[in-house]
Amino acid sequence: MGIIKKLPVYAEKVPGGGIVTTSIEKVLHYGQACSVWYLLFGTACCAIELMCTGAARYDFDRLGMIFRATPRQSDLIIVAGTITKKMAPRLRRLYDQMAEPRYVIAMGGCTVSGGPFYYDSYAVEKGVDHIIPVDVYIPGCPPRPESLLEGCLNLQKKIKQQKLSDWQK
């Protein structure tokens, strides 16, 4: 951990050191973006679309995304389904138990802003970004598997734009 944190700082001082940083970044990006393992987290109807996307016709495995049942082994949590106020602390705990680097995809209208439950509901948390920081929002009720796959590709693009100096956080 020591070397990676100090590497960008030292590399900038050496002329041509930027190449080292960017090559390491490239390797790390490919390693991370092409094998994002997601936590199986489905509460409501969007979970059915998540299952469908993971099945044969629209496949998650070709993007390197395998489901894991435990947050300890996953990089990504696809929040699929309505999050009620009762579920919110559990979701926060699951997010906390994931290891960095971790990403969140908010799938479906309910996680983006409460969806159909925005009006007249006392129990629904109107937007999952009140609870955990979200990287990609996918609107839809439920989003089609193609939408979800595009969201995952956008996440891969976002991962590939990270800089090595971000590791210092």
Place this chain on the structure above:
Amino acid sequence: MTKDALKDYVAGHYEGKLTPLDTGRFDLWFEVKAGDLVEVAQSLRDDEQLKFDFLCNIGGVDTTERFEAVYSLASTVHKHRIDLKVVMSHDAPEVDSVQQVWPGANWFEREMWELYGINVKNHDNLTRFLLPDEWDQGHPMRKDWDAPDFIRMPEPGQ
């Protein structure tokens, strides 16, 4: 029993306790007073011709002037259904528990208390179980309930 035969039978046997309501809906509706509820429920369940042994649902209703509790009953033996309505005042809604008659009424009444505030007498465990653990904002399904993040559907035209 057919619907008409059922209506005549019930209206005949429960003169004074159950009054038929004409709601225009498919099922038979009867209104019962809160004081007679347990006795009527017991005899509805035990009567050989009626045999309402299955309590489908207990629902609470809040029209802004009064509270109602609706009991949906069905008979697994004779395959007929009936609905009972108990009307309560808006200030102190109270009803007796029917859990001796149908044990499944336990959670329905708990839900009714939790969401509407309808006090259920002789209930052994009237605690919050559907709402989140640290809920302190009252009874949400009441028409006059409000909260900072409770957004009502705007009227059409707004």
Place this chain on the structure above:
Amino acid sequence: MTEYLAVLIFVFAGVGIVLFTFFMSRLIRPSNPYPDKTINYECAELPQGSSWIQFNNRFYIFALIFVIFDVEAVFLFPWAVAFGQLGLYALVEMVVFIVILFFGIFYAWRKGALKWV
């Protein structure tokens, strides 16, 4: 002697590669432990009770029987390799060996040690 040297080199190479990957991963990964992260995982609820539970002894019994018959297999392999050069005497001796161990597993079977539930 040189065959054993080759085996030793293989062992070192195998262990070395694994240690190398651990080391590289330790260099690269972020480390940010905080109390909410390190609690036990109990399907997103707060953990209740201790996570050290008592194991059922059927695991021990199965492992024991496995070790015994695995050692028997270890004896079988070189015998099978050199079987061509040995004569009838080796066959009879190995059959006797297997029959003796068969009595052992027959006893365990009838005693119910092989039942999982």
